[in-house]
Amino acid sequence: GAVVSQHPSWVICKSGTSVKIECRSLDFQATTMFWYRQFPKQSLMLMATSNEGSKATYEQGVEKDKFLINHASLTLSTLTVTSAHPEDSSFYICSASPLIAGGPQQFFGPGTRLTVL
Amino acid sequence: KQEVTQIPAALSVPEGENLVLNCSFTDSAIYNLQWFRQDPGKGLTSLLLIQSSQREQTSGRLNASLDKSSGRSTLYIAASQPGDSATYLCAAPKVSSGSARQLTFGSGTQLTVLP
Numbered sequence A: 001g002a003v004v005s006q007h008p009s010w011v012i013c014k015s016g017t018s019v020k021i022e023c024r025s026l027d028f029q030a031t032t033m034f035w036y037r038q039f040p041k042q043s044l045m046l047m048a049t050s051n052e053g054s055k056a057t058y059e060q061g062v063e064k065d066k067f068l069i070n071h072a073s074l075t076l077s078t079l080t081v082t083s084a085h086p087e088d089s090s091f092y093i094c095s096a097s098p099l100i101a102g103g104p105q106q107f108f109g110p111g112t113r114l115t116v117l
Numbered sequence B: 001k002q003e004v005t006q007i008p009a010a011l012s013v014p015e016g017e018n019l020v021l022n023c024s025f026t027d028s029a030i031y032n033l034q035w036f037r038q039d040p041g042k043g044l045t046s047l048l049l050i051q052s053s054q055r056e057q058t059s060g061r062l063n064a065s066l067d068k069s070s071g072r073s074t075l076y077i078a079a080s081q082p083g084d085s086a087t088y089l090c091a092a093p094k095v096s097s098g099s100a101r102q103l104t105f106g107s108g109t110q111l112t113v114l115p
Helices: none
Strands: A004-007 A010-013 A019-025 A030-038 A044-051 A067-073 A076-081 A090-098 A112-116 B004-007 B010-014 B019-025 B032-038 B044-051 B056-059 B062-067 B072-077 B086-093 B103-105 B109-114
Touching (some): A010 A019, A019 A090, A019 A112, A030 A067, A030 A076, A044 A067, A044 B103, B004 B086, B019 B032, B019 B109, B032 B062, B032 B072, B044 B056, B044 B062, B044 B072, B072 B086
Parallel strands (some): A010 A112, B010 B109
Antiparallel strands (some): A004 A019, A019 A076, A030 A090, A067 A076, B004 B019, B032 B086, B062 B072, B086 B103, B086 B109
């Protein structure tokens, strides 16, 4: 089956630093990847839609200058949390949609736990 | 704007019981509805996807139904096992986006199956 990986699986950083999270589709190409955020005891909230070779589309209330998304290839999207603050501490999950399937299919990564001190 | 609600928020049952998890959504013009499982601190595992033209889908001990007219879906788990303990999430597409892949998630039902 289709596999999506995320790296790192967890990261701890100091307030004010930037953190990069990678999302890779390991055995398929993905024109579109999605980034979600999940706070403790809450559900996933869509942050942005990442399209290969074009700018990401951000959901209302998500700061594009704070959460930088790059989708440089059909197998890799990165999310960079710039000038991280403790309120950015969360579980970040990506999903990837196969190039060929078209429809609703998407596969989720295992998530990255970010803790900002 | 699509809103997805799940009840109950938490459920604890003895092993072997059959159980039903509920999901409701506000905009019935959906392409599909999906059920996922999330283990603590982990990502999502897709369980079932019901297309808008379907009324139910089955996989092993799991059966999901969809009633678009009432804005409801249920996940039925037969003969529950301790290994079924997890949080179950339902998700419907953001209708306004026109994309079947941008999902709005419910808050989940945390299931505990006691041995």
